[in-house]
Amino acid sequence: MSQAASPCRIAVVGAGVVGMTTALALQRRGHRVTVLDPRAPGEGASYGNAGFLATELIDPLSTPALLRKVPRLWLDPHGAVALPYRYLPRLTPWLMRFIAAARPAQVAKGRQALAALNGEAVAAWQRCLAEIGAEEELLASGYLLVWESKRGRAAARVQMAHLQCWGHAVEWLEAAEIRAREPGLSGRLSHGLYFPGAHQVRDPYALVRCLAAAFEARGGVIRQTKVERIEPRGEGVRLHTDAGELEADRTVVAAGAWSHHLTKSLGLEVPLETERGYHLTLPERGQALRQPVGSAERRCVMTPMSCGLRVVGFTELGGLSLSPRARRYTSLRHHAGALLADGRGLDDTAEEWMGFRPTLPDSLPVIDTHPTCPAIHFAFGHQHLGLTQAAITAELVTALVMSEKPTLDLAPYRVTRFSRRWKTE
Numbered sequence: 001m002s003q004a005a006s007p008c009r010i011a012v013v014g015a016g017v018v019g020m021t022t023a024l025a026l027q028r029r030g031h032r033v034t035v036l037d038p039r040a041p042g043e044g045a046s047y048g049n050a051g052f053l054a055t056e057l058i059d060p061l062s063t064p065a066l067l068r069k070v071p072r073l074w075l076d077p078h079g080a081v082a083l084p085y086r087y088l089p090r091l092t093p094w095l096m097r098f099i100a101a102a103r104p105a106q107v108a109k110g111r112q113a114l115a116a117l118n119g120e121a122v123a124a125w126q127r128c129l130a131e132i133g134a135e136e137e138l139l140a141s142g143y144l145l146v147w148e149s150k151r152g153r154a155a156a157r158v159q160m161a162h163l164q165c166w167g168h169a170v171e172w173l174e175a176a177e178i179r180a181r182e183p184g185l186s187g188r189l190s191h192g193l194y195f196p197g198a199h200q201v202r203d204p205y206a207l208v209r210c211l212a213a214a215f216e217a218r219g220g221v222i223r224q225t226k227v228e229r230i231e232p233r234g235e236g237v238r239l240h241t242d243a244g245e246l247e248a249d250r251t252v253v254a255a256g257a258w259s260h261h262l263t264k265s266l267g268l269e270v271p272l273e274t275e276r277g278y279h280l281t282l283p284e285r286g287q288a289l290r291q292p293v294g295s296a297e298r299r300c301v302m303t304p305m306s307c308g309l310r311v312v313g314f315t316e317l318g319g320l321s322l323s324p325r326a327r328r329y330t331s332l333r334h335h336a337g338a339l340l341a342d343g344r345g346l347d348d349t350a351e352e353w354m355g356f357r358p359t360l361p362d363s364l365p366v367i368d369t370h371p372t373c374p375a376i377h378f379a380f381g382h383q384h385l386g387l388t389q390a391a392i393t394a395e396l397v398t399a400l401v402m403s404e405k406p407t408l409d410l411a412p413y414r415v416t417r418f419s420r421r422w423k424t425e
């Protein structure tokens, strides 16, 4: 029997949705699990996302079509892409890799790998939540993607055919059908796509807190501590934290957009960038829509949640330290005001938030074991899909810890895929 098949001490670094689903999955297999995070569970990117299981996002972010659109999205004052000038010099190496990832062969591989994770995502969430008796956190909501301009009809047709080829149920809606399905939208619509099989969560922050409560109720430990460095020690690891050292038999790095700080000291260069995303939450407007609604042209999503109506958007490649830009909230108000039939709550009573999507140039996460230290595992880099893919990631990384055969081929998610040193060895 391998060491991890018998109960052992496991330290999970990061208490976001990926860390907490992983901690629960490992605990379920009989391990003694400690989660370390300087913040309380769910206070990173997992706090403020759109709460939508975006299983239809099977295309990598870097494609020739997207690269052609970037200048327009960047120059539009309300456009969805922002590249702060101050950050450009630091961003350039990542950007070069991102552009290189748009090669057709790489896009095809990436699509296969994203579709594989997304295809298992909902079932994995159902298993995770059923196991802790929290099924009500996941809602079979459906999803509506709308266009305001008739010019987008051809693009919508292409997208529908593409997703149907990949097994997604998609229905075409004309403006009147959209209005019947979603009376909360304004009248200025042309057409849309409806995804009847889509799911959302009730509230992503409440979800992580619920996972954390179940974990602690079963004896799991959450320590409010920052991990400074991970040191391989014999067959296990020593975690150096800002509150002393912790010995463990295994560790899983699930520190979202900060994970590369920890991989670096382990000899692994991982080009992790942050896609800063923004939200407004309108606390009194949780009933404003019947289902999550995305705007294809404005590139924003509005999701009705138990905490209110959430409006989410922007890809701002700006790293971890720049402060949030106030004008992004103005743009979110501008978009939501144009899309909603009733714009109440878009004033200063709306909560404003910015968070860090952890993104690698090929849009795939890392789900892997360290190439030379079998006690160190990784689960990070889920870009726009961390909520969607958290539960399946937890199952896959648990298989690695248990030395079992994972249910998916994990080769596309290797931690060494960007490193010349490991590729040539």
Ligand SMILES: Cc1cc2nc3c(=O)[nH]c(=O)nc-3n(C[C@H](O)[C@H](O)[C@H](O)COP(=O)(O)OP(=O)(O)OC[C@H]3O[C@@H](n4cnc5c(N)ncnc54)[C@H](O)[C@@H]3O)c2cc1C
Pocket: 013, 014, 015, 016, 017, 018, 019, 036, 037, 038, 039, 042, 043, 044, 045, 046, 047, 048, 049, 050, 051, 052, 053, 054, 225, 226, 227, 228, 254, 255, 256, 257, 258, 259, 276, 277, 278, 279, 312, 313, 354, 355, 356, 357, 358, 379, 380, 381, 382, 383, 384, 385, 386, 387, 388, 389
């Ligand atoms: C605006 C926005 C909208 C989004 N919408 C969606 C959506 O609808 N659907 C979807 O699937 N995804 C969505 N995402 C993406 C999703 O939120 C993220 O991919 C996901 O939350 C990442 O989870 P995580 O656990 O990896 O990271 P996080 O939630 O960021 O958690 C990482 C944790 O690690 C901790 N940490 C960092 N460094 C250390 C350290 N040294 N020691 C200990 N702990 C550490 C942090 O404090 C943090 O709590 C969205 C993201 C944003 C920003």
